[in-house]
Amino acid sequence: MGDLKPLKLYNTRTHIVETFSPLFDDEVRVYVCGLTPSGEAHLGHARSFLFFDVLRRYLEHRGYRVTYVQNVTDIDDRSIATARERGKTYREIVDANYASFKNSMRRLGVREPDREPYATHYVPQIQAMIRSLIAKGHAYAVRDGIYYAVRTFPTYGSLSRRNVEELEAGARIEIGEHKRDPLDFAVWKFAKDGEPSWPFDPYGAGRPGWHIECSAMTRELLDPPGIGFDIHGGGADLIFPHHENEIAQSEPLMRHPPMANVWVHGGLLLFDSRKMSKSLGNFEPLSALLERHDPQAIRLLFLQTGYRKVMNFTEESVSAARVVLERLKKTYRSLQPAGASVSRANGDTLLDRVAAALDDDMNTAVALAEVLQAQAPSRDAFERSLALLGIAPDATWLVESQATLPADFIQRLATALAGEVELDGVSAEQAVERIIASRREARECRDWKRSDRLRDALATCGVDLHDTKEGTTWSVA
RNA sequence: GGCGACGUAGCCAAGUGGUAAGGCAGAGCUCUGCAAAAGCUCCAUUCGGCAGUUCGAAUCUGCCCGUCGCCUCCA
Numbered sequence A: 001m002g003d004l005k006p007l008k009l010y011n012t013r014t015h016i017v018e019t020f021s022p023l024f025d026d027e028v029r030v031y032v033c034g035l036t037p038s039g040e041a042h043l044g045h046a047r048s049f050l051f052f053d054v055l056r057r058y059l060e061h062r063g064y065r066v067t068y069v070q071n072v073t074d075i076d077d078r079s080i081a082t083a084r085e086r087g088k089t090y091r092e093i094v095d096a097n098y099a100s101f102k103n104s105m106r107r108l109g110v111r112e113p114d115r116e117p118y119a120t121h122y123v124p125q126i127q128a129m130i131r132s133l134i135a136k137g138h139a140y141a142v143r144d145g146i147y148y149a150v151r152t153f154p155t156y157g158s159l160s161r162r163n164v165e166e167l168e169a170g171a172r173i174e175i176g177e178h179k180r181d182p183l184d185f186a187v188w189k190f191a192k193d194g195e196p197s198w199p200f201d202p203y204g205a206g207r208p209g210w211h212i213e214c215s216a217m218t219r220e221l222l223d224p225p226g227i228g229f230d231i232h233g234g235g236a237d238l239i240f241p242h243h244e245n246e247i248a249q250s251e252p253l254m255r256h257p258p259m260a261n262v263w264v265h266g267g268l269l270l271f272d273s274r275k276m277s278k279s280l281g282n283f284e285p286l287s288a289l290l291e292r293h294d295p296q297a298i299r300l301l302f303l304q305t306g307y308r309k310v311m312n313f314t315e316e317s318v319s320a321a322r323v324v325l326e327r328l329k330k331t332y333r334s335l336q337p338a339g340a341s342v343s344r345a346n347g348d349t350l351l352d353r354v355a356a357a358l359d360d361d362m363n364t365a366v367a368l369a370e371v372l373q374a375q376a377p378s379r380d381a382f383e384r385s386l387a388l389l390g391i392a393p394d395a396t397w398l399v400e401s402q403a404t405l406p407a408d409f410i411q412r413l414a415t416a417l418a419g420e421v422e423l424d425g426v427s428a429e430q431a432v433e434r435i436i437a438s439r440r441e442a443r444e445c446r447d448w449k450r451s452d453r454l455r456d457a458l459a460t461c462g463v464d465l466h467d468t469k470e471g472t473t474w475s476v477a
Numbered sequence B: 001g002g003c004g005a006c007g008u009a010g011c012c013a014a015g016u017g018g019u020a021a022g023g024c025a026g027a028g029c030u031c032u033g034c035a036a037a038a039g040c041u042c043c044a045u046u047c048g049g050c051a052g053u054u055c056g057a058a059u060c061u062g063c064c065c066g067u068c069g070c071c072u073c074c075a
Helices: A043-061 A077-086 A090-107 A119-135 A164-170 A210-222 A236-253 A286-292 A295-303 A315-334 A344-359 A364-373 A379-388 A409-417 A428-444 A448-460
Strands: A008-011 A016-019 A027-032 A065-070 A139-141 A145-148 A185-190 A206-208 A229-235 A260-266 A269-271 A311-313 A463-468 A471-476
Touching: A008 A260, A027 A043, A027 A210, A043 A065, A043 A090, A043 A229, A043 A260, A043 A269, A043 A286, A043 A295, A043 A344, A043 A379, A065 A210, A077 A090, A090 A286, A119 A139, A119 A145, A119 A185, A119 A206, A119 A210, A119 A236, A145 A236, A185 A210, A185 A236, A206 A210, A210 A229, A210 A236, A229 A236, A236 A260, A286 A295, A295 A315, A295 A364, A311 A315, A315 A364, A315 A379, A344 A364, A344 A379, A364 A379, A409 A428, A409 A448, A428 A448, A428 A463, A428 A471, A448 A463
Parallel strands: A027 A065, A027 A229, A229 A260, A269 A311
Antiparallel strands: A008 A016, A139 A145, A145 A185, A185 A206, A463 A471
16 A cells, blocks of 8 residues: 555645645545536536546555545525426426436446435424524624624635735625625525425524535534634635635534544536636536547546646547557457466556656556556556556447447448448348358458458448457448 | 636646656568567657746746636536
């Protein structure tokens, strides 16, 4: 295990790369801000959760007992608005989008969180926290809701390096909001006509603000004593205001701040050089994108860029990643299966090198480079190294992929062959095999003209032949 | 306007003081009847530009140019 070497991680809270160590023994408690399924998930979400999946795998590889919590913001203004537009309930909207997201995560090989708390299941805890904040003078109720008074938290802005005075200058109060200070944010919104709501005496029925749910759920699931948990993660766009607000809500009620020891943020993803976001609407739903691209290629693509960097997604880049994936598969097929006599030294160094790369602030790009450069590793070491990156060879890795042949393949082939080979009553695949057999006979007789004629006929119909030491294989062009 | 990030080969990208990882694309060689595959080799005297600090700079400092993000919901 790599416990001897320190794991370095960039901590947004301290603004430096530092050595990671759990607050208690070998236990690591992680909270990652999950999806708000008011709309469909996109590739940007995937990049973030893919990274935290790798982080989680690596923490476990180092021997830590990891508790990974990822919430679901299953109530918010947008899901209510969307439901209204489509004549559905917000629950229907949220459930459909979340199910789609979960399916995409599964296809990408992202492991299930240990806990997946829904905001609406923690209303009592949220309300208890709001009561405490009011009692301590950090929150106040007005006509439209209950707000957090930012000015009561002196270190507000330290995570995002914002200056409260400067924020004040740019902030403003929207119409219909009755907060006392433009910087204040809602912890509870009173319900308007027909909006979903939960009773909250004596203040009034309504729904939680976005930020308070994370404060309440981290406390409930990871830190009941109020002494902090290990890692809080999310996309870089959550640093301000979401995470700043979480801190402001949580820390005044804690015995020992900080709320989270290490804050980890993943860089945003650009799509065609522009930010993908719900409001810009310039995104393709993740579920649709995964129909077009191999999920493992997507995973490889993200591994090649530092997790904190802004990354631009293009069709070319994913194509290159697909080629890399094919190369990995090819290498995998050539390796000695586990149990065979292999050089242990080679295998061990590969895993060590990958681990060393990940120790360096989760440098997955170097880790992947190590795997690609490895000289004859054992299949076991190769598998274990890839597993750290969340890539698991499956059954399809052992066979060369063969796309399906078109429906009119037999007809076209018969035309191309002009009766040279009998094809009656055979399937498309059998036809290919039959021609390969005929060609082999021709080659044995050194009848190169016939041999090339058969190969060309297949090529015209989109099938390429590859002669190898073991025999002839084929693939669809 | 305020704050911040980034700019490394045709493309993606690692590297934050010691002389440019890796991938894609491309080129050559070997092998094979031919082709493909495979194996081997090559592919940035240079890191947006200009100054400066230093024995030494892609890495530090200053200025300039360019791209993007955050400041409002956002992974």
